[in-house]
Amino acid sequence: MKKFLAIVKREYLQNVRTKTFVISTIIGPLLMLGFSVLPGLLFGLKTGGATQIAVVDQTERMYESVRAAVMRPDEEDETGLPAQTPGSSPAGAAREAFSVQYEIEETPVRGRPLEEIKRELSARVRQKELDAYLILPPDILQDGKPEFYGRNLGDLITIGQLERRLNRAVREQRMKDSNIDAEQVRALTREVEMLRCKPGERCDAEASSEGNFFLAIGVASFIVIAILMYGQLILSAVVEEKTTRLAEVLFSSVRPFTLMAGKLIGISLVAMTQYGIWAVLFVAFALYGVAAAAASGFNLSLPSVPPSMLIYALLYFIIGFSLYATIFALIGAMVTTEKEAGQITVPLSMLLAVAIYLAFPVIRGPNSAYAFWVSMIPFFSPVTMLVRIVTETPPFWQIALSLLIGVATIALMVWLTARIYRVGMLMYGKRASIPEMLRWVRQS
């Protein structure tokens, strides 16, 4: 036991003290933040100030209402619903915060031919006095199509927003012309929001949030990322002892099983440390984010997660991680160099990707036979069963069975790996073939 703890401690300290660990702990969340929020932010970020648009109003009476509609923020969209539902994606909130500013001016027609006005405005666009101009045809209220001439037709956000707001102005004008009260129409055509709830559970806007689903996918990708990152670490730790011939010294002091188990647990603790730090940071950040959003008037709410869900997520995280970690240790004992190991670990990583793909049909039919079988396979269950639990919690015996199969598989893999470890770690020079390994298992 003392020896086992010494191995765990060494493995842990050696890995936690490295620069790689410190740097990845700091950079990890930044990268995650970067990949999830930054593209939205950047896309929504309109650089270079307000968009300057000239409007040529051939109807000679639409300009004011178009201008008003364009300048009015999207808080009420043409559907009559608030444009942003509370708790929607951070990218959406960010886009709103960075929404486009407009400066609108009218170019009076005054009987001049349209071609001449277009020429004049095009020249101004070229000289960068204007970003774009908009031509409202005389029959816009019937079926005339307005024309947008812009320097940059790739700015989909601005153009889409403009089109939406122009639509609103035109529709309201039509109603007004038909003596219909736009306000009243808006009130009457307001859409209904359907709450998504589970039978026997509280049902309100908050409970219906889709947070759980994101939690399942989040935990699944956490497992995948953790396995890929730390699997590599386990692999190189094992290969190091093999290439430096340390295994022989170590095996004269401890059993191969003790060595292997100590290594796996040591590195799992490293993973937990890193994930723990990230979790604390994430919760702190999320709380701060919600508080900050509330302070600036946004009504964000954290998705509420039942504790049972968290426990299942943790259980499947542990099972998935241990299973794949053992496989990585096995590969490490089989190969002679890390490079060689790469050829085997790539297909293994693919298996993880497969697990995520398999989860999508499960979302559609969480209680189908397909979902049942897929969530019983231990290599996939950390993802698939988690998705099932979230979408339509299966009977408890199924969860218990899949956990049991997971634990049994891990036990089997550990047993197998320990046997192969003893022989494999003392084999130098060439990679072991599958028949060879089967012999080792029988021999040792």
Next chain:
Amino acid sequence: MSEQSITLSVEQVSKSFDEFVAVSDLSLMVRRGRIFGLIGPNGAGKTTTIRMIVGITAPDAGRIKLFGQLLTPELRDRIGYLPEERGLYKRMKVGEQLRFLGVLKGMDARAADESAGHWLERLKLEEWRDKKTDELSKGMQQKIQFIATVLHDPELLILDEVFSGLDPVNAELMTGILLELKDRDKTIIFSTHMMEQAEKLCDDICLINRSRKVLDGSLREVKRSFGRRTVVLRAENFDGGLQNSPLVAGVKSYGDHDEALLREGADAQELLKELIAGGARITRFEETELSLHDIFLRKVGEAA
């Protein structure tokens, strides 16, 4: 021999890997406080034998008894093993590394530190204690590895090619340490194919070749049992005299001198008379026992 004085006994041990027989029906007896040389050509089965003694692999048949008991994991803490393939954690500091390896042998961390300090001083490496292992030269790493082997003051030391990679100064230092350990009643099993080293250090030897024991016993007995003697000779004016003599079985000519292996029962004095009668001027004539080197070559050569 009493049970007490026997550190290790290997009884009719065999080990095969698939078709390949690595060790077959091997029996050894290693006495306490002696240096035991396990010699043999590459691939003879030395490393497999050692691995079985250390408990890394299990024999297919036969028994191994250590300190009079069948091998158990606890007993392994009383062995210090220096494998032929050397290895240390590259990115670990020397001191931490030794502490870790000491704890794996059942020591307390503090005792391991103390012992490591003592040995680092002894091998003049104390200023390297806080350096990472891969900053050390090969020879220094070799010495660190030796420290890891003796750190826990084992009663039985198993050293596989302990001198390889050491310069003469360090080889001398190592020899001194081994003899001192022997004086302290430690048992040392010493595996090598460097016969000069074995001849200098070993009290007992066992020669194995192609998985089988070829001969064993105390070095003196082995040499005596061989009986045959060689004559080292430097002389002028005797061309052909040696080769043609009925007393001589074979001759090797070196630049400086010739070496003649005498036939069974031949007397060196007779050869000397013969040569002088033949008109040779003798400047050197020395009768010696067969060197371990020669015994090795003869025994291994015979089998080939």
